[in-house]
Amino acid sequence: MRDEEIIERLLGILEELAPEADVRQLKRDVRLRDQLDIDSMDLLNFVIAVDEQFGVDIPERDYPKLRTLNDLVRYVEARLGDGASPEPGSAD
Amino acid sequence: MADFLMPILGAHMTEGTVVTWRKQPGERVERGEIIVEVETDKATVEVESFVAGTVEMILVDEGRKVPVGTLLAVIGVEGEQPVAARPAPAVPLPSVALPAPAAAKALGARVRASPAAKQLAQELGVELSTVTGTGPEGRITREDVEQAVRVTARPLEEAPDRQTRMRQAIAAAMSRSAREIPHFHLARDIDMSSPTAWLAEENERKPVAERLLYVVLLIKATALALREVPELNGRWIEGRVVENRAVNVGVAISLRGGGLVAPALLGTDRRTLDDLMRGFRDLVQRARAGSLRGLEITEPTITVTNLGEAGADSVFGLIYPPQVALVGFGRMTERAQIYNGEITPRPAITASLSADHRVVDGHRGSLFLGAIDRMLQEPNRL
Numbered sequence: 001m002r003d004e005e006i007i008e009r010l011l012g013i014l015e016e017l018a019p020e021a022d023v024r025q026l027k028r029d030v031r032l033r034d035q036l037d038i039d040s041m042d043l044l045n046f047v048i049a050v051d052e053q054f055g056v057d058i059p060e061r062d063y064p065k066l067r068t069l070n071d072l073v074r075y076v077e078a079r080l081g082d083g084a085s086p087e088p089g090s091a092d
Numbered sequence: 093m094a095d096f097l098m099p100i101l102g103a104h105m106t107e108g109t110v111v112t113w114r115k116q117p118g119e120r121v122e123r124g125e126i127i128v129e130v131e132t133d134k135a136t137v138e139v140e141s142f143v144a145g146t147v148e149m150i151l152v153d154e155g156r157k158v159p160v161g162t163l164l165a166v167i168g169v170e171g172e173q174p175v176a177a178r179p180a181p182a183v184p185l186p187s188v189a190l191p192a193p194a195a196a197k198a199l200g201a202r203v204r205a206s207p208a209a210k211q212l213a214q215e216l217g218v219e220l221s222t223v224t225g226t227g228p229e230g231r232i233t234r235e236d237v238e239q240a241v242r243v244t245a246r247p248l249e250e251a252p253d254r255q256t257r258m259r260q261a262i263a264a265a266m267s268r269s270a271r272e273i274p275h276f277h278l279a280r281d282i283d284m285s286s287p288t289a290w291l292a293e294e295n296e297r298k299p300v301a302e303r304l305l306y307v308v309l310l311i312k313a314t315a316l317a318l319r320e321v322p323e324l325n326g327r328w329i330e331g332r333v334v335e336n337r338a339v340n341v342g343v344a345i346s347l348r349g350g351g352l353v354a355p356a357l358l359g360t361d362r363r364t365l366d367d368l369m370r371g372f373r374d375l376v377q378r379a380r381a382g383s384l385r386g387l388e389i390t391e392p393t394i395t396v397t398n399l400g401e402a403g404a405d406s407v408f409g410l411i412y413p414p415q416v417a418l419v420g421f422g423r424m425t426e427r428a429q430i431y432n433g434e435i436t437p438r439p440a441i442t443a444s445l446s447a448d449h450r451v452v453d454g455h456r457g458s459l460f461l462g463a464i465d466r467m468l469q470e471p472n473r474l
Contacts, residue, residue, distance in 0.1 A: 018348070019348065020348045020349050037348075039346075039401045039402075040305050040306075040307065040401055041305065041372075041373065041376050044303060044305060044373075045373075047300055047303075048300050048301050051300045051301070057299075057300050058300070059296065060292060060295050060296070060303070061292075
């Protein structure tokens with residue numbers, strides 16, 4: 001899966017979580033929590049959606065690694081390379 | 093027969109709008125089943141029926157805004173005479189929403205109205221028996237009908253937007269709180285090493301969709317601590333505290349675009365952490381979608397607010413009347429603590445209590461915070 005495709009899907013998830021925000025304007029190298037008003041419930045819902053859409057289960061111990069959009073893309077890309085695969089029928 | 097009235101969905105609420113009737117005349121409704129959706133200043137609320145029976149009449153149409161206490165519907169209860177078999181009222185029941193006193197006046201009154209008033213009333217769907225006449229001998233004039241429409245069906249475009257109404261509702265409740273409740277505040281630092289370690293282990297084992305948030309531990313610990321200091325699980329009503337048997341912790345949920353609601357996780361002390369987590373997740377989702385249930389709004393017996401996630405170190409909030417206490421949790425940080433004789437960094441939060449001094453004193457409040465701490469140190473028993 002290409003980076004741009006991963007980003008598109010991640011932005012789609014974030015858009016669902018924070019519909020008031022313009023996620024297309026997010027800076028990719030700035031902490032998401034500094035750009036979006038999200039709480040731990042949003043984070044959990046994000047992780048669940050990533051699991052559903054990419055087949056990537058993010059363990060809690062990895063949360064601190066995922067601060068920016070770039071972090072997320074690299075993480076998902078690496079985990080997909082490890083053998084995780086998008087769920088059949090996921091948003092394409 | 094049971095009267096189904098516009099409920100008070102919060103201390104601040106004075107009126108509500110009927111959005112959707114989920115049941116129609118002739119349909120059966122069970123106790124606890126949703127019968128109508130009502131829009132308040134804060135949310136659209138699904139309101140449950142408190143009796144089982146058959147909906148006999150619906151008296152307020154969808155889209156109408158009426159004061160709390162207005163008769164919305166009549167429910168026939170098993171074994172009772174149906175409405176149709178009882179003597180009919182002298183005049184029809186009001187077909188438009190009216191303040192309760194006007195509706196009461198209408199029953200049994202003889203209607204005198206000018207032809208112009210009658211014609212206008214017919215055009216506008218106004219029931220003349222509900223209109224106060226100002227003409228000779230109380231005759232209803234065309235102007236009276238126009239005035240009745242202005243009073244009973246305030247145009248939506250004149251209403252302030254949802255955000256403004258939300259702020260007005262919060263302003264009313266918090267102003268009342270600050271005006272009427274003699275608050276006192278206590279705080280206690282709580283070592284979170286045990287609960288966070290336990291939680292990490294639990295979540296490692298769970299599928300992602302079943303993971304717990306640590307706020308659920310805080311909510312459950314608060315609920316269990318209330319069993320030890322039950323006077324904090326009460327309401328101040330007409331000059332005295334009324335303790336609640338059920339523990340229904342209200343959880344402050346911030347809304348997208350501003351404002352907050354604090355609906356209850358019903359039966360908090362009796363539910364497992366997994367069940368509370370499912371309930372909490374559902375509650376947050378529905379609160380932010382503006383779709384809560386009546387009991388969730390009316391039944392909180394205490395409120396928990398976790399502002400630590402937003403960065404606050406500690407919370408000293410205002411109690412939501414008629415509740416008598418609010419528990420706040422601040423940010424979890426690594427703090428230098430003396431543990432086994434050595435200074436070590438350990439995760440900790442500051443728990444705070446805002447309490448009504450008419451109901452409880454600092455001594456009991458301190459014991460309550462101590463009980464929360466104790467509960468959290470044994471997370472496997474929550």
